[in-house]
Amino acid sequence: xxxxxxxxxxxxxxxxxxxxxxxxxxxxxxxxxxxxxxxxxxxxxxxxxxxxxxxxxxxxxxxxxxxxxxxxxxxxxxxxxxxxxxxxxxxxxxxxxxxxxxxxxxxxxxxxxxxxxxxxxxxxxxxxxxxxxxxxxxxxxxxxxxxxxxxxxxxxxxxxxxxxxxxxxxxxxxxxxxxxxxxxxxxxxxxxxxxxxxxxxxxxxxxxxxxxxxxxxxxxxxxxxxxxx
Numbered sequence: 001x002x003x004x005x006x007x008x009x010x011x012x013x014x015x016x017x018x019x020x021x022x023x024x025x026x027x028x029x030x031x032x033x034x035x036x037x038x039x040x041x042x043x044x045x046x047x048x049x050x051x052x053x054x055x056x057x058x059x060x061x062x063x064x065x066x067x068x069x070x071x072x073x074x075x076x077x078x079x080x081x082x083x084x085x086x087x088x089x090x091x092x093x094x095x096x097x098x099x100x101x102x103x104x105x106x107x108x109x110x111x112x113x114x115x116x117x118x119x120x121x122x123x124x125x126x127x128x129x130x131x132x133x134x135x136x137x138x139x140x141x142x143x144x145x146x147x148x149x150x151x152x153x154x155x156x157x158x159x160x161x162x163x164x165x166x167x168x169x170x171x172x173x174x175x176x177x178x179x180x181x182x183x184x185x186x187x188x189x190x191x192x193x194x195x196x197x198x199x200x201x202x203x204x205x206x207x208x209x210x211x212x213x214x215x216x217x218x219x220x221x222x223x224x225x226x227x228x229x
């Protein structure tokens with residue numbers, strides 16, 4: 001199977017919020033959708049590793065804030081790149097209000113929210129699917145809903161381009177660096193004045209080998225090597 005075919009499915013993006021006791025939390029998901037309008041029901045699938053998952057499982061209520069194309073990457077970082085087990089995501093978060101069910105919904109970078117009450121669950125292994133009745137909802141803004149594709153193309157920052165140094169032509173760079181090394185060796189080493197005959201012969205052989213390598217590389221590039229430089 002061509003697994004990339006799965007990437008052609010279209011997904012929205014949402015901040016799912018829950019409340020248990022005095023603890024508020026939320027996470028990013030792309031797995032909310034309406035399944036029937038009579039009764040008005042949605043499904044939500046949440047990874048079991050998310051703290052929000054356990055809160056919904058125990059309380060049976062949640063809100064879905066629908067992210068719009070106005071959403072900033074900071075919203076995704078805030079609700080998606082840290083765990084509610086370690087931080088209080090709403091401690092200093094101002095862009096939220098409480099709905100009638102007492103849960104937060106997000107007011108910045110969203111175009112609507114839905115409140116829902118769980119009526120059934122299905123264990124999917126790594127995730128739980130929640131079937132829920134929609135109990136409330138409100139349109140907040142007229143901006144288009146953000147899709148998963150829009151997030152990657154227009155919200156998520158592009159990775160920083162690595163600044164590459166060196167030569168575009170590897171052979172040219174090799175010739176330049178080898179020629180420089182040979183030149184430095186020749187001027188710093190008394191090749192012809194070397195008193196040790198064995199060492200002198202080694203130096204001359206090394207220079208001869210370097211000469212042959214440079215000539216070969218130059219010929220590969222399609223021009224003739226100079227007799228003298």
